[in-house]
Amino acid sequence: MVDAAHVKDVRLTADENETITRVGPGTPMGELMRRYWQPVLSSSELPEPDCAPVRVRILGEDLVAFRDTSGRIGLLTEFCAHRRTSLWLGRNEEDGLRCVFHGWKYDITGQCVDMPNVLPEYDFKERVTVRAYPTQELGGVIWAYMGWGVAKGKQPPPPNFEWTRQPESHLHVSRSLQECNWLQALEAGIDSIHTSFLHRRFGGNRPGLAGIRAQATAARLEVRLAPYGYAYASSRPMSEGKGDYVRTYHYVMPFHQIRAIQGETEDSAVRKFKIAGHMWVPVDDHNCMVWNWYYSLDLPLDDDERDEGFWGNGPRFVDAQNGFRSFLNKGNDWGIDREVQKHETFSGIEGVNQQDRAVQEAMGPIVDRSHEHLSHTDMAVFAARRLLLDAIQTVADGGAPPGADESYYDIRAIEKLLPTDADWMEELKDQMYPKGGPDLASAPALGRQE
Numbered sequence: 361m362v363d364a365a366h367v368k369d370v371r372l373t374a375d376e377n378e379t380i381t382r383v384g385p386g387t388p389m390g391e392l393m394r395r396y397w398q399p400v401l402s403s404s405e406l407p408e409p410d411c412a413p414v415r416v417r418i419l420g421e422d423l424v425a426f427r428d429t430s431g432r433i434g435l436l437t438e439f440c441a442h443r444r445t446s447l448w449l450g451r452n453e454e455d456g457l458r459c460v461f462h463g464w465k466y467d468i469t470g471q472c473v474d475m476p477n478v479l480p481e482y483d484f485k486e487r488v489t490v491r492a493y494p495t496q497e498l499g500g501v502i503w504a505y506m507g508w509g510v511a512k513g514k515q516p517p518p519p520n521f522e523w524t525r526q527p528e529s530h531l532h533v534s535r536s537l538q539e540c541n542w543l544q545a546l547e548a549g550i551d552s553i554h555t556s557f558l559h560r561r562f563g564g565n566r567p568g569l570a571g572i573r574a575q576a577t578a579a580r581l582e583v584r585l586a587p588y589g590y591a592y593a594s595s596r597p598m599s600e601g602k603g604d605y606v607r608t609y610h611y612v613m614p615f616h617q618i619r620a621i622q623g624e625t626e627d628s629a630v631r632k633f634k635i636a637g638h639m640w641v642p643v644d645d646h647n648c649m650v651w652n653w654y655y656s657l658d659l660p661l662d663d664d665e666r667d668e669g670f671w672g673n674g675p676r677f678v679d680a681q682n683g684f685r686s687f688l689n690k691g692n693d694w695g696i697d698r699e700v701q702k703h704e705t706f707s708g709i710e711g712v713n714q715q716d717r718a719v720q721e722a723m724g725p726i727v728d729r730s731h732e733h734l735s736h737t738d739m740a741v742f743a744a745r746r747l748l749l750d751a752i753q754t755v756a757d758g759g760a761p762p763g764a765d766e767s768y769y770d771i772r773a774i775e776k777l778l779p780t781d782a783d784w785m786e787e788l789k790d791q792m793y794p795k796g797g798p799d800l801a802s803a804p805a806l807g808r809q810e
């Protein structure tokens with residue numbers, strides 16, 4: 361059991377920091393990561409059979425994706441087995457990707473199926489392959505399983521999150537590149553209390569629960585371990601005995617968050633039941649792709665809800681033609697405006713996720729966690745690190761990675777005003793686990809002050 365009094369003892373060592381952040385092939389975390397499905401592209405980036413191939417960099421590997429004549433997705437090592445030029449330059453034709461250098465052609469399994477530069481007696485195409493990773497499309501996203509060696513073929517069941525099962529009319533998905541290690545982005549994203557500071561506006565805050573969140577600055581954090589990772593809640597005491605504003609979340613191994621946003625629409629004319637989340641996917645050790653998704657369980661999303669200007673995402677902020685890099689980035693100080701910071705917003709930076717990118721990138725490419733001083737509200741951050749380090753060991757010992765199963769398929773995140781000291785899990789579990797779920801009421805709790 362860990363509580364705030366012990367957080368100084370849970371600071372990572374420099375060695376642990378290396379272990380938990382590096383994701384290249386053969387690294388301990390890289391091996392764990394490769395046991396889960398990775399979102400690599402939007403389906404719309406490969407819009408039709410035989411369309412242009414697309415480069416993908418993920419977990420420190422350079423890959424090329426294409427949709428073949430039959431509509432199937434291929435995800436191959438980027439470089440031709442022959443003389444190693446990029447297959448991204450290739451011709452996507454007749455169920456294969458053909459290298460423009462000498463015409464060697466590969467199907468979606470990575471098998472070389474044509475070697476037209478040699479006479480038949482010198483042809484050895486049957487013995488030539490490039491690495492190919494299995495893929496699937498779910499929720500308008502192309503997912504890859506990159507397990508290799510002993511992990512090859514051990515892919516978990518599909519990443520069938522509730523959001524991936526929504527019709528297009530009810531679902532919005534976007535992404536942006538972030539120029540820092542994936543873990544510090546994830547940690548900042550699962551940190552509930554930062555929203556009350558980093559994202560605060562002076563006066564004229566947003567309506568409903570989102571506004572309440574921005575006003576109350578201190579919170580009690582509690583984490584309940586679950587088969588997929590953990591459920592957690594931040595409780596912000598309200599003034600005048602009005603109870604607690606409780607926001608719940610899920611952390612799903614290895615880099616998913618599900619968070620409540622019902623309060624965003626609380627005061628609008630049309631109430632919608634919406635849920636949101638992120639995925640912080642390692643591009644390499646120094647870059648990550650942050651995927652954003654939200655969906656409505658009742659009415660379809662409208663244009664306003666798909667406009668991501670408020671969030672600092674979408675075409676005004678993110679350059680889809682340049683690897684989804686933000687126009688505002690470390691090179692131009694994220695556009696910080698000191699006048700705005702004095703009078704209008706806490707950060708002086710426009711856009712919620714742009715604010716997130718700034719504080720996360722400003723830590724440097726890989727933050728050195730051995731110099732931190734964690735506090736009570738870092739409970740979720742601490743718990744994620746512990747789970748990841750334990751899972752690295754489990755996989756290194758030949759065990760099955762936690763959460764590579766179906767335990768997260770039907771989980772939801774809820775926010776609500778609750779009576780002070782109510783047990784949020786007791787109060788909300790029927791909504792958080794609408795199809796039933798693990799008995800988290802008795803699960804180990806981190807951070808509860810008994």
Ligand SMILES: [Fe+2]
Nearest residue numbers: 554555712716
């Ligand atoms: Fe944030």
